[in-house]
Amino acid sequence: TQLLEQSPQFLSIQEGENLTVYCNSSSVFSSLQWYRQEPGEGPVLLVTVVTGGEVKKLKRLTFQFGDARKDSSLHITAAQPGDTGLYLCAGAPRDSWGKLQFGAGTQVVVTP
Amino acid sequence: DTEVTQTPKHLVMGMTNKKSLKCEQHMGHRAMYWYKQKAKKPPELMFVYSYEKLSINESVPSRFSPECPNSSLLNLHLHALQPEDSALYLCASSQDTAGQGNTIYFGEGSWLTVV
Numbered sequence: 045t046q047l048l049e050q051s052p053q054f055l056s057i058q059e060g061e062n063l064t065v066y067c068n069s070s071s072v073f074s075s076l077q078w079y080r081q082e083p084g085e086g087p088v089l090l091v092t093v094v095t096g097g098e099v100k101k102l103k104r105l106t107f108q109f110g111d112a113r114k115d116s117s118l119h120i121t122a123a124q125p126g127d128t129g130l131y132l133c134a135g136a137p138r139d140s141w142g143k144l145q146f147g148a149g150t151q152v153v154v155t156p
Numbered sequence: 157d158t159e160v161t162q163t164p165k166h167l168v169m170g171m172t173n174k175k176s177l178k179c180e181q182h183m184g185h186r187a188m189y190w191y192k193q194k195a196k197k198p199p200e201l202m203f204v205y206s207y208e209k210l211s212i213n214e215s216v217p218s219r220f221s222p223e224c225p226n227s228s229l230l231n232l233h234l235h236a237l238q239p240e241d242s243a244l245y246l247c248a249s250s251q252d253t254a255g256q257g258n259t260i261y262f263g264e265g266s267w268l269t270v271v
Binding site: 075077085086088092130134143148149151 | 160162196197198199201204212244246258259260261262263264265267
């Protein structure tokens, strides 16, 4: 059973369009992280959110942590081909002591 | 500096070989991890070391043997692997274990092919 439900699984859009990736759970997380991964490389950290209701911006990327700390979203504005990659959300449940839970990932393809 | 360094980048080994994957971080992190990742799947946790002691083993077969020589180094010794063990092996570290809200940083991974 996937503790973190990530959707959609695949997203193909044109350059300049916007996109949103969702990460949902019935569990409360002490923190939640978003990563982007290119083929053959390790996941690269984009952001960590810790506080319920928190919104963080990283250039054209906006990350939101739900008030109850059970869900999160990643919104990309005016996507570019360089945004192509596998986006992973990962959460640290309370008392997990090292067991980070991953979503299944969202493969994003941005075409010129 | 948020760098986790893994070597080798690529490894091809036979089923009777013994090899090791190495990982190093100099961020002063006290938790280190090994993950296994298959294509188009999220990483799967294998082992967690906290303060140089093995704290979590996710029922990993004994043909994978982790070692933490000191707080900056983490090794994964490989012996008698099977072709289905071919995958990207990721090392990661965090200031402390993730349950306390700490962030995990990944290395670039070691691509392992078992022939």
